[in-house]
Amino acid sequence: MTSPVLSPVVSSIAQRNLDAIRDVIGSPSLNSATADTLEQLAPDDVNKPRLIEWLREGAAQQERRFEIRSALRAIAHATQPRSYLEIGTRRGWSLAQVLAESPDVHAYSFDWWTQNYGGVDNPGPGFVRDEMRRVAPEHRGALHFLSGNSHDTLPVFFQEVQLGAVELDEDALLRTGEAAPRMFDLITVDGDHTALGTWWDLADVLPHMAVGGALVFDDLLDSSDELLGDSPSSRYAHIRSHPDDLRPSLLWLWEHLKSVLDGWEFIESFDSIVPIGIAVRMR
Structure with missing residues (x-):
């Protein structure tokens, strides 16, 4: 995938952002701040204690470790x-x-709010909004929750499918998408963990990554949920494409992205609790 030539100013901003990210990624002080915020959030005895312990341990040892x-x-x-x-x-x-x-x-948060996800309750957007008010009280920007299957909601949000009766019935999703930026400075892909579903999510958001922006891709595992018998669904599956040699491996998908994305820089860690990749668009 090739990218257009950018002005020196835009290229300078992208380089500045990349340098700034590399300078602070894994910072012990920011890891401590991450753990502080996690501790303020509602209890999760299944997953949170180990994560906080890992972050605190790294900060105490002045290690530059990071996860999502x-x-x-x-x-x-x-x-x-x-x-x-x-x-x-x-x-x-x-x-x-x-x-x-x-x-x-x-x-802009996209989630299907699957019940008992990860072995704990998944209470929904009202719960999360209350949590955000409590732990990020200084946040002044808009916060939108777009509920549903991302493989259906993202194409409508970006209006990249023909808008028929089904899409026009989703008035709130359409209106939120119309008012949203066309390009995003930061994007996280951590939803569907099938390789095909993850590819669909990536294909939907990558064209909307701003120059100098960062894509965070979690769970770089040499397996995907297809191996557990899962398969993604989308009412737009008939118009979607995917790599001919797509494998049931999120790690393969990450390596494939690195091979086809021109004008991006990549940061990754395989020493995390769960491996993670970051892609920064340079042009």
Whole structure:
């Protein structure tokens, strides 16, 4: 995929953002701040204690380690994004880090709110909104929750499908999409964990990544949920494409992205609790 030649000013902004991200990613002080915010959020005895312990341990040892929550905190701190799109919000652990560090950001959360996801309750957008008010009280930007299957909602949000009767019935989604920015400074893809579903999400959001913006891709595992018998669904499946050699591996998908995205820089960690990749658009 090729990219147009940009003005020196835009190229300079992209390089500045990349340098700033590399400077703070894994910062012990930001990891401590990430853990502080996590501790303020509602209890989750299944997943949260181990994560907080891992972050605190790294900070105490002055190690530059990062996973998705601390990476988002660092990126938000470094770049002060104006717009943030998140696929997969669950209880708001990632969202809270972005809102706490960039109080003016306009945030758009896409989630299906699957019950008992990850072995804990998934209470929905009302719960998450209350959590955000409590842990990021200085956040002044808009916060939108777009509920449903991202493989259906994202194409309507971006109005990249023909708008028929079904789409026109989704008035709130359409109106929110019309008022949203066309390009986003920060995007997280952490929803559907099938390789095909993840590819659909990436294909939907990558054209809307701003120059100098960062894409965060969680769970770089050499497997995907197809191996558990899952398969993605979309009412637009008949018009979607995918790589001919797509494999049931999120790690393969990440490596494929690195091979086809021209004009992007990549940061990754395979020493995290869960491996993570970050792609910064340079042009």
